[in-house]
Amino acid sequence: MNFISIQDLYFSYADETDPQPHVNAVDGVSLTIDKGEFVAVIGHNGCGKSTLAKHLNAMLLPDSGKVIVDGDDTSDETKTWDIRERVGLVLQNPDNQLVAGIVEEDVAFGPENLGVEPGEIRRRVDEALKAVDMYEYREHAPHKLSGGQKQRVAIAGVLAIQPQCIVLDEPTAMLDPNGRDEVMNTLLKLNRERGITVVLITHYMDEAVKADRVVVMDSGRILTHGTPEEVFSQVELLKKHRLDVPQAAELAYRLRGCGVKLDKIPLEADECIKMLGEAMK
Amino acid sequence: MSCVLELQNIGFTYGLGTPFEKRAVDGVSLKIEKGEFIGVIGHTGSGKSTLVQMLNGLIRPTDGRVLLDGRDIWEQPKKIRDVRFRVGMVFQYPEYQLFEETVYKDIAFGAVNKGLEGEALDKAVRDAAAFTGVKESHLEKSPFDLSGGEKRRVAIAGVIAMDPDVLVLDEPTAGLDPMGREILLSQIVNYHKQRGTTVLLVSHTMEDIARVADRILVMNHGCPEMFEATKKVFAQGEKLREMGLRVPQITTITETLRQRGVNVPDGVLTVDEAVDVLLPLLKKEGRTW
Ligand SMILES: Nc1ncnc2c1ncn2[C@@H]1O[C@H](COP(=O)(O)OP(=O)(O)OP(=O)(O)O)[C@@H](O)[C@H]1O
Ligand SMILES: Nc1ncnc2c1ncn2[C@@H]1O[C@H](COP(=O)(O)OP(=O)(O)OP(=O)(O)O)[C@@H](O)[C@H]1O
Ligand SMILES: [Mg+2]
Ligand SMILES: [Mg+2]
Numbered sequence: 001m002n003f004i005s006i007q008d009l010y011f012s013y014a015d016e017t018d019p020q021p022h023v024n025a026v027d028g029v030s031l032t033i034d035k036g037e038f039v040a041v042i043g044h045n046g047c048g049k050s051t052l053a054k055h056l057n058a059m060l061l062p063d064s065g066k067v068i069v070d071g072d073d074t075s076d077e078t079k080t081w082d083i084r085e086r087v088g089l090v091l092q093n094p095d096n097q098l099v100a101g102i103v104e105e106d107v108a109f110g111p112e113n114l115g116v117e118p119g120e121i122r123r124r125v126d127e128a129l130k131a132v133d134m135y136e137y138r139e140h141a142p143h144k145l146s147g148g149q150k151q152r153v154a155i156a157g158v159l160a161i162q163p164q165c166i167v168l169d170e171p172t173a174m175l176d177p178n179g180r181d182e183v184m185n186t187l188l189k190l191n192r193e194r195g196i197t198v199v200l201i202t203h204y205m206d207e208a209v210k211a212d213r214v215v216v217m218d219s220g221r222i223l224t225h226g227t228p229e230e231v232f233s234q235v236e237l238l239k240k241h242r243l244d245v246p247q248a249a250e251l252a253y254r255l256r257g258c259g260v261k262l263d264k265i266p267l268e269a270d271e272c273i274k275m276l277g278e279a280m281k
Numbered sequence: 282m283s284c285v286l287e288l289q290n291i292g293f294t295y296g297l298g299t300p301f302e303k304r305a306v307d308g309v310s311l312k313i314e315k316g317e318f319i320g321v322i323g324h325t326g327s328g329k330s331t332l333v334q335m336l337n338g339l340i341r342p343t344d345g346r347v348l349l350d351g352r353d354i355w356e357q358p359k360k361i362r363d364v365r366f367r368v369g370m371v372f373q374y375p376e377y378q379l380f381e382e383t384v385y386k387d388i389a390f391g392a393v394n395k396g397l398e399g400e401a402l403d404k405a406v407r408d409a410a411a412f413t414g415v416k417e418s419h420l421e422k423s424p425f426d427l428s429g430g431e432k433r434r435v436a437i438a439g440v441i442a443m444d445p446d447v448l449v450l451d452e453p454t455a456g457l458d459p460m461g462r463e464i465l466l467s468q469i470v471n472y473h474k475q476r477g478t479t480v481l482l483v484s485h486t487m488e489d490i491a492r493v494a495d496r497i498l499v500m501n502h503g504c505p506e507m508f509e510a511t512k513k514v515f516a517q518g519e520k521l522r523e524m525g526l527r528v529p530q531i532t533t534i535t536e537t538l539r540q541r542g543v544n545v546p547d548g549v550l551t552v553d554e555a556v557d558v559l560l561p562l563l564k565k566e567g568r569t570w
Contacts, residue, residue, distance in 0.1 A: 044458045046428040092456075093374075144295070144303075147373055147452075148325025148485075173456045174373075176324045176485050178525035203458055206530065244459035247488065247530040247552055254556045259569040269530050273537045276559065279568050280543050 003035040003165060003197050004056060004087075009065035011051055025051040027220030029065075035164075036195045038188070040208035040228075043217030044242035049201045050092050052217070053169050056199065057087040070164070085114055088163035092170050092201075094154035098142040103134065103153055106142055110161040121160075128156035131186050133179075147174040155183065159190075165197035166190070172204060184210060205232070206246040209267040216241070233265045248272035284351075285447060285479050286313040286336065286368075291345030292503075293331050305331040307503040309345070313447075313481075318473055320494030320511065321483040324525035327500040329483045330373060333449050336481070337368035349447075366395040369445030373452050375436030379424040384415065384435050387424050392442040409442035412472050414464060430461045437465075441472065447479045448472075454489060462486075466493060488529040491515060491550040499524065512548040531555050 011026040026048045033039055041049050054060040055067050058074040070086055072079040088110070091097045100106040107125045116124070129135040132152040137145065142153055151174050158166055166187070172180040184207055190196040200211065208214050209232060215225040218241050224231060232238070232245050235253045245253065249265050252272060256262050262279075266272040293306040306328040313319060323329050334340045335347055338354050338361040347354045354364045369391070372378065381387040388406045397405055410420065413434040419427065424435055437453060450469065454462040470493055473480045484490050490497060490511070497514040499507040501524045507514055514521070518528045518536065528536070535549040535558070545558045563569060 045430040045456075045461055140301070144301075146326040146330065152325075170456060174325070174452070174485070176327075176525050177487060177527040178522075179325055180485075203456065203462075205459065239460075242458045242460035244463075248534060250552050251531060251534065251555050251559075254552060255559060255563065258556070258560055260560070260563045261568055261570060269533050269537075272534050273541075276534070276538060276563075277541055277543065280538075280562055280566055 001035045002032045003037075003070055004031075004033040005066075005068040006031045006052075006055070007066045007068070009052075009055060009067060010063045011055065011060060012063055013051075024063075024220050026055070029217075029220070029222055031215065031222060031225075033165075033197060033199065035197055036191070038191045038198045038210075038212045039200070039215060040211035040213070041199065041201045041215045041217060042203070042205070042208050042243055043223075047217045048220040049217055050169050053089060053167050053199070053201060056165075056167050057089045058083050059089065081114075085161065086163055087165045087167060088158035088161045090155055090158045090166070090168040090171050092173075094147075094150040094174075097154040097157065098150060101141055102138075103140050103142055103145075104129065104138040106153060107156045107160050110157055114161065124160045124162065125156075128159040129153075131159055132156045133182065148176060148179055151175060152179065152183075163196070165199070167199040167201075169201045170203065171200070172202065172207065180204070180207070205244050206268070208232075209246060216243070228267055229265075232267055235265070283315050284312045285315045285349070287311075287348040287351075289346045289348065291332075291335060291342040291347060293328075293335060293340065294343045295331075297343055305503055306335070306342075309505045311498070311505060311508050313479060315446075315479055316477045317479055318470075318493055318495045319479075319481045320490035320497040321481055321500065322485070322487070322490060322497060322526055323500030323506075324502075325485075328503040329500050330451055332500065333370065333451055333481060333483060336447070336449060337370050338364045339370065362394075366391070366443050367445055368447045368449060369440035369443050371437050371440050371448075371450045371453055373455070375453075376429060376432030379432055379435060382423060383421050384410075384424050384427070385420040387435055388415070388420075388438045388442050391439050392444075395443050405442045405444065406438075409438040412441055413438040413468055430457050433457065434465070437469075444476075445478065447481065449481045449483075451483045452485065453482070454484065454486065462489070469493070487515075487527055488531070491529045491532070499526070511550065515550060516548060535559075 009026050009029045010024050012024045043049055058080045061075050067074040069083050098106050104125050107128055108121050111121045111124055129138055132155050134152045172183050187198050191198045209228040214228050214231040216223045232249055235245050248269050252262050252265050266275055288309050288311050290308055290310050295303040321329050335342050379387050392405050415434050415438050494511045497511050515528045515532055531552050535545050535555050539545050549555050
């Protein structure tokens, strides 16, 4: 069942009076995202990922085209809050997201705005902070946290809203390897166990391979999309568009280039180990 | 070789004397040789940024001493500014600190403060721009009109233009697309090789650190847990994992194969090396066309 439908979306940051030539940040994107799907979005710096993400919860509205969330048009102002309750967005820079002076107040901000009753808020805040391993920092000031700690708090703030769909804009850019794994595991768990739709923007290819579908953007458009197997077997295409493949895939691809018979490009370490192990038995 | 930086039991406590006292760095003692390329890794909140900010006097250790070429940098607190020219620091997300009207002026800012002028200044700015891949045509633009990745380069060029003895970069590639990361990293390596500058690189991307560092400092809850050759550090996968870190994916692959009896050496850190060691084995097995 389709949950978000993006129809021929165009958006530019320039206004009419701007003397600069008109460039669209999103330049004709059509895409549907199913309920319960886990979609990764990758693409070069400035290709329009964040701009697209902000259209999914009505933070930005299309210049032309439409974004329909669960049947509601994001341009319909009477629906804005309904949409934001259903689609939670974790912004790229956590400093833009953290508003309160204390970590737990910050996480409570979303549910408070939605009128959730206090006991339930308490429960959600604790659960969200534990999910990102920041519970012990609940009484700290967000601006005194390290970069990665801020990023975790920003994620907890969206988890506490308990939206049906979570959109995360490079949530792991400042995290350590374990933190990245934990965030990925949390997202996969929310997706599989609670059917929450996840849209993950990332520059880490080893995260994108875990999605159901990978969308590759380039200069405001969708270059290609498909399962991780379909997308990451196009090594040359990805490299041409400033992207890459995980080391497991790179290794297989390079070996194949040297004449090694491999019928498949593995996407993760385990698969690669298995393939090579069998080849050298 | 001679030692350029020496840390003698340095520590830092935020909010000393308040109820929110936080011991961020504790008991770090180590020596860094001239011309070394050091990687700094550690879990989020392990004290990496706090530690590197003490190296150029941006924050003063609450205990211990930082010696630059054998002299305590806080010997004359009024002269701490000079230390900032010698130990150049690129912060986490430096693009938020650009402020001049043009890219050229932004790159020149530190060098001007250091006292450079005229042709020497112009050369320093243009060389730094070339090193970091800032386009000539961008020099007269406003830094605010550049993309995130381009701004990052301008910020790094500004530090390089001061020609520091030690270059410290705190997660310089975070948020860059894969190609941007690759290019910036090789530019830093080239700069290091050509000028012989000592480099400290803080990063959460183990694959990057594995490719460039001679030695790695591993921070864990404010304490230095390891300070050893890159190969030695990444040979301790289990210990790293316990500290929230990992080895590069390629190292996991070759290491697991080795444990399963495949005849590959330990300490493989890059895809290039892995291809070199695996290809002959696969050929021997008749797995090639
Ligand atoms: N607030 C803004 N005002 C003007 N132009 C903007 C603004 N935000 C983004 N842009 C421009 O719009 C384009 C798309 O930017 P966007 O932030 O969506 O890219 P992105 O794919 O998220 O990039 P990154 O990987 O660097 O985060 C870029 O050319 C960018 O310079
Ligand atoms: N201004 C501050 N006031 C109080 N505590 C702080 C401040 N800045 C950092 N801290 C705390 O000091 C510890 C070390 O922080 P630091 O920023 O050095 O970590 P880091 O290793 O750089 O982390 P990251 O990988 O997330 O950037 C953390 O627990 C953090 O919460
Ligand atoms: Mg973005
Ligand atoms: Mg830091």
